Amino acid sequence: xxxxxxxxxxxxxxxxxxxxxxxxxxxxxxxxxxxxxxxxxxxxxxxxxxxxxxxxxxxxxxxxxxxxxxxxxxxxxxxxxxxxxxxxxxxxxxxxxxxxxxxxxxxxxxxxxxxxxxxxxxxxxxxxxxxxxxxxxxxxxxxxxxxxxxxxxxxxxxxxxxxxxxxxxxxxxxxxxxxxxxxxxxxxxxxxxxxxxxxxxxxxxxxxxxxxxxxxxxxxxxxxxxxxxxxxxxxxxxxxxxxxxxxxxxxxxxxxxxxxxxxxxxxxxxxxxxxxxxxxxxxxxxxxxxxxxxxxxxxxxxxxxxxxxxxxxxxxxxxxxxxxxxxxxxxxxxxxxxxxxxxxxxxxxxxxxxxxxxxxxxxx
Numbered sequence: 112x113x114x115x116x117x118x119x120x121x122x123x124x125x126x127x128x129x130x131x132x133x134x135x136x137x138x139x140x141x142x143x144x145x146x147x148x149x150x151x152x153x154x155x156x157x158x159x160x161x162x163x164x165x166x167x168x169x170x171x172x173x174x175x176x177x178x179x180x181x182x183x184x185x186x187x188x189x190x191x192x193x194x195x196x197x198x199x200x201x202x203x204x205x206x207x208x209x210x211x212x213x214x215x216x217x218x219x220x221x222x223x224x225x226x227x228x229x230x231x232x233x234x235x236x237x238x239x240x241x242x243x244x245x246x247x248x249x250x251x252x253x254x255x256x257x258x259x260x261x262x263x264x265x266x267x268x269x270x271x272x273x274x275x276x277x278x279x280x281x282x283x284x285x286x287x288x289x290x291x292x293x294x295x296x297x298x299x300x301x302x303x304x305x306x307x308x309x310x311x312x313x314x315x316x317x318x319x320x321x322x323x324x325x326x327x328x329x330x331x332x333x334x335x336x337x338x339x340x341x342x343x344x345x346x347x348x349x350x351x352x353x354x355x356x357x358x359x360x361x362x363x364x365x366x367x368x369x370x371x372x373x374x375x376x377x378x379x380x381x382x383x384x385x386x387x388x389x390x391x392x393x394x395x396x397x398x399x400x401x402x403x404x405x406x407x408x409x410x411x412x413x414x415x416x417x418x419x420x421x422x423x424x425x426x427x428x429x430x431x432x433x434x435x436x437x438x439x440x441x442x443x444x445x446x447x448x449x450x451x452x453x454x455x456x457x458x459x460x461x462x463x464x465x466x467x468x469x470x471x472x473x474x475x
């Protein structure tokens with residue numbers, strides 16, 4: 112509770128001088144074999160170079176309050192859904208993001224890692240300090256129940272070369288450390304990168320890495336393609352992907368020798384964006400991913416993501432209808448993995464479940 116009051120002491124005075132939007136939403140549907148109903152309250156605003164959002168959701172399954180979401184005082188930190196701030200110090204740009212973070216993309220040690228595969232909010236922290244030639248990044252996926260700690264340093268050498276080091280750590284599992292260098296060719300509308308390095312996974316193995324990427328800007332649209340090849344021991348690119356939260360128990364047993372690779376293509380423009388990728392991982396086999404989003408009209412928008420392997424499938428989609436400036440409807444469909452109770456987490460696996468929810472939201 113003290114942490115929650117401290118957070119309020121920081122945000123509320125700022126809100127008094129900010130552009131603020133308050134809202135509420137009610138939701139109903141099903142989750143697994145249970146009926147689902149929820150009430151959500153939120154407060155969003157901006158002040159100078161700071162954007163913030165607070166939100167709290169109460170959930171009932173088959174009419175019973177899901178008490179575990181707010182069982183401990185520290186769970187009050189989950190009301191922080193969004194915090195974005197940036198400033199310039201000398202010639203360096205410092206940026207901070209907190210709340211429900213976008214999937215982690217950290218060099219070649221984390222590829223689309225998601226902090227959660229269920230409907231419980233996560234409060235993570237991501238920060239970056241960048242100059243013209245140096246960039247330092249650090250992030251934590253969830254300050255209450257961390258499953259991923261990452262960091263990277265990138266240094267430009269001359270006009271065409273860059274070296275970087277990155278690490279990803281699971282406090283309860285494995286880790287990966289990357290050292291690599293790349294060469295860049297660029298002109299006004301085209302950029303090509305190619306490089307190589309090594310990735311070490313303590314207690315698992317060591318593998319070599321070769322990678323390349325292309326970005327082309329044409330007619331207000333950016334086209335991208337990126338690929339990599341790996342060979343050696345350990346997970347060989349299998350760790351810290353979008354399904355890592357449920358795959359990590361299997362990754363712990365991988366100690367063989369193998370080769371893997373990945374390919375991803377994307378396009379982004381005024382009409383929307385999409386990105387599709389495939390990854391081959393020894394022993395875990397293939398992983399396919401797809402993400403897309405588009406403002407279909409001024410009053411209609413849609414988005415979706417999915418990640419699928421031989422054993423697991425997770426994803427979510429949303430259709431949002433804006434009836435007026437202050438009234439909206441959302442329809443959500445998700446394939447998620449429900450965690451067992453904290454007491455049974457060590458002996459019971461995550462349980463796959465489908466979820467469908469319709470939300471009615473008002474704001475002012």
